Amino acid sequence: xxxxxxxxxxxxxxxxxxxxxxxxxAGFVVRRLLHLLGLLAGVALVGFVLMELSPVDPIDxxxxxxxxxxxxxxxxxxxxxxxxxxxxxxxxxxxxSNLVRGDxxxxxxxxxxxxxxxxxxxxxxxxxxxxxWVLSGVIGFALGLVAAANxxxxxxxxxxxxxYTLASAPTFWVGLLLLTVFAVQLGWVPTSGATPIGxxxxxxxxxxxxxxxxxxxxxxxxxxxAPVTLHTRTRxxxxxxxxxxxxxxxxGDSGWGLIRHRVMRNAAVPAxxxxxxxxxxxxxGSVLAEQVFNYPGLGQATVRAGVQGDVPLLLGIALFATVLxxxxxxxxxxAQRMVDPRVPVLGRRGRR
Amino acid sequence: MxxxxxxxxxxxxxxxxxxxxxxxxLWTVSILLIVLAAVVVAGTLLADVAAKPDLLxxxxxxxxxxxxxxxxxxxDLLARTLVGLRLSLVVGTLAAAVSAVIALLLSIVAASLGRxxxxxxxxxxxxxxxxxxxxxxxxxxxxxxxxLTGVVVAVAVTHWPSLARLLRAEGRRVMEADYVHLSRxxxxxxxxxxxxHLLRHLLPQFTVGLVLLFPHAILHExxxxxxxxGLPPDSPAVGIIxxxxxxxxxxxxxxxxxxxxxxxxxxVKAVDVLGDQVRALTDPRSVHE
Numbered sequence: 001x002x003x004x005x006x007x008x009x010x011x012x013x014x015x016x017x018x019x020x021x022x023x024x025x026a027g028f029v030v031r032r033l034l035h036l037l038g039l040l041a042g043v044a045l046v047g048f049v050l051m052e053l054s055p056v057d058p059i060d061x062x063x064x065x066x067x068x069x070x071x072x073x074x075x076x077x078x079x080x081x082x083x084x085x086x087x088x089x090x091x092x093x094x095x096x097s098n099l100v101r102g103d104x105x106x107x108x109x110x111x112x113x114x115x116x117x118x119x120x121x122x123x124x125x126x127x128x129x130x131x132x133w134v135l136s137g138v139i140g141f142a143l144g145l146v147a148a149a150n151x152x153x154x155x156x157x158x159x160x161x162x163x164y165t166l167a168s169a170p171t172f173w174v175g176l177l178l179l180t181v182f183a184v185q186l187g188w189v190p191t192s193g194a195t196p197i198g199x200x201x202x203x204x205x206x207x208x209x210x211x212x213x214x215x216x217x218x219x220x221x222x223x224x225x226a227p228v229t230l231h232t233r234t235r236x237x238x239x240x241x242x243x244x245x246x247x248x249x250x251x252g253d254s255g256w257g258l259i260r261h262r263v264m265r266n267a268a269v270p271a272x273x274x275x276x277x278x279x280x281x282x283x284x285g286s287v288l289a290e291q292v293f294n295y296p297g298l299g300q301a302t303v304r305a306g307v308q309g310d311v312p313l314l315l316g317i318a319l320f321a322t323v324l325x326x327x328x329x330x331x332x333x334x335a336q337r338m339v340d341p342r343v344p345v346l347g348r349r350g351r352r
Numbered sequence: 353m354x355x356x357x358x359x360x361x362x363x364x365x366x367x368x369x370x371x372x373x374x375x376x377x378l379w380t381v382s383i384l385l386i387v388l389a390a391v392v393v394a395g396t397l398l399a400d401v402a403a404k405p406d407l408l409x410x411x412x413x414x415x416x417x418x419x420x421x422x423x424x425x426x427x428d429l430l431a432r433t434l435v436g437l438r439l440s441l442v443v444g445t446l447a448a449a450v451s452a453v454i455a456l457l458l459s460i461v462a463a464s465l466g467r468x469x470x471x472x473x474x475x476x477x478x479x480x481x482x483x484x485x486x487x488x489x490x491x492x493x494x495x496x497x498x499x500l501t502g503v504v505v506a507v508a509v510t511h512w513p514s515l516a517r518l519l520r521a522e523g524r525r526v527m528e529a530d531y532v533h534l535s536r537x538x539x540x541x542x543x544x545x546x547x548x549h550l551l552r553h554l555l556p557q558f559t560v561g562l563v564l565l566f567p568h569a570i571l572h573e574x575x576x577x578x579x580x581x582g583l584p585p586d587s588p589a590v591g592i593i594x595x596x597x598x599x600x601x602x603x604x605x606x607x608x609x610x611x612x613x614x615x616x617x618x619x620v621k622a623v624d625v626l627g628d629q630v631r632a633l634t635d636p637r638s639v640h641e
Contacts, residue, residue: 042479050495168620170571172578173613176598180606191601284486291579292598303579306490318491322482 036326043322044099047315052088056309059084104319105312109304114316118298122320125297127209129286131217136224137275143225144232145267149259151237159229167226171285175219175292182215189215192294216293223285224278228271236267269340276332280325377629384626388441391619395438402431402588411605421607423596433612436590437619440570443504444623447569451511452562456554458516463523464546473520480513489572493581503582507569515561519554526553556634563627567620574616590616
């Protein structure tokens with residue numbers, strides 16, 4: 001028993017890491033890149049087929065209510081300009097060959113290259129996404145630790161109940177409630193946009209931007225809090241039940257110190273993984289949050305592209321989102337390998 | 353002559369504990385099903401009330417005659433919410449069923465048709481998980497021209513990947529079991545093994561997965577109609593009711609967003625609990641609790 005108690009915890013183990021010559025790194029990167037390329041090709045193909053299926057007439061969608069006044073010749077001219085008269089296979093080939101060269105086409109609603117539109121929009125979204133991402137990670141992790149430290153007490157139960165409820169609540173509804181309370185009733189923050197209305201966005205001060213950012217970011221962070229909280233709590237409880245912690249307690253370690261030195265790093269592993277794997281939900285949530293707060297980012301552009309039938313932009317966003325999600329997953333994977341010395345940083349994980 | 357009892361003399365405890373957990377779960381499931389059925393019935397009956405404008409009573413705060421208040425056309429918000437929830441439940445049921453069946457079929461294909469099929473299914477799952485779910489929903493809804501069809505198809509064909517992944521792993525485990533090897537050596541066909549061994553082992557997880565997909569489907573239906581991809585703007589769907597509420601936010605009519613959203617949350621929670629109880633019922637270990 002003594003021997004077992006004295007077995008060092010994983011966090012202090014210097015696991016023998018395999019030597020990682022640069023050839024391994026290259027192979028690792030190439031493998032992942034090939035995987036990404038396969039995914040992108042698949043998404044592009046499926047996306048193109050879906051767009052072909054659509055009964056939405058791109059010209060009607062583009063001109064909206066003015067469709068009646070559009071003459072046959074004008075219609076023909078637009079169709080010719082967008083290449084709508086070519087057979088689908090030819091268009092796919094054309095689009096794909098442009099794609100390989102990094103040309104995603106021209107957005108019909110913004111009348112600008114898709115890459116440029118996405119660049120601008122994503123820059124605006126990035127602040128929102130990053131803030132929400134950090135917030136959900138920090139809040140979720142803290143709540144999980146607090147719940148685990150108060151295992152079985154009312155606080156634990158309250159935190160768990162809140163997490164489960166947040167997981168079932170629609171993001172956009174939570175956003176609406178926050179808006180009602182903090183923007184309409186209390187008037188603490190503005191109701192919409194990323195910069196004050198009627199002001200050139202380029203001239204907005206940092207404070208004004210942050211002021212506009214708080215509520216959308218908080219709304220968006222709520223998507224990610226619940227899973228992080230629940231997984232952190234579970235893992236923290238596991239660690240608290242381990243013999244290493246028993247030993248630490250026997251040495252007189254307790255309270256916050258115990259959590260900080262014995263539990264935190266171990267419990268961070270699932271939280272970290274979840275945070276990086278949550279990029280997909282984060283992007284999805286940003287579509288809703290940006291719609292609620294009328295925030296001029298990529299999410300709002302996605303909705304407009306869908307409603308107004310901007311096919312090139314919609315496909316561009318799908319491909320871009322695929323890359324983001326993939327990178328998130330890979331970084332999460334690598335981060336976990338770094339935090340957890342039992343998993344080799346490079347190479348394949350052993351099968352269970 | 354002894355009276356026959358169900359209690360084996362050595363284990364008097366068993367009967368005391370055995371029915372508890374399961375009976376409680378059965379009760380919960382029944383009550384929740386009745387409540388959800390009541391929402392569907394009420395939603396069907398109230399369709400006319402929900403559509404009737406009453407311009408003299410616009411934006412009334414909640415009262416006894418209008419428990420959820422009225423909207424900007426004086427329509428009763430409770431009636432509209434119930435009609436909307438009925439739609440959510442119908443779409444949710446349909447979508448969860450379709451998605452779960454897709455997941456089941458794909459996992460059976462992956463497990464029984466060999467390595468190549470398994471790789472293909474795995475790649476398909478990866479592909480569908482590669483795009484954010486909401487973006488995928490928008491793409492599919494757009495492909496089917498929006499409207500009710502667009503929303504139903506989008507929600508129905510995009511919820512299977514997580515369940516398929518689960519079932520595929522389970523299927524792989526089953527196919528490696530000794531009794532499957534035995535059946536194979538005895539000359540049973542793939543079809544026979546798929547039906548008698550694989551399907552039967554996958555069914556419990558399939559059932560639980562089906563119910564657990566349901567809340568996601570409901571929330572995504574609401575999200576799509578909130579964003580404007582669903583039904584025409586005057587139809588009572590919870591997403592549309594909330595989108596209306598968003599437009600009226602500055603009027604200070606707090607009940608427009610709060611109450612319908614709470615109702616939606618309650619339904620989602622109810623289905624969540626339903627799923628947990630069904631899981632408890634299908635899990636053979638629960639008899640010992």
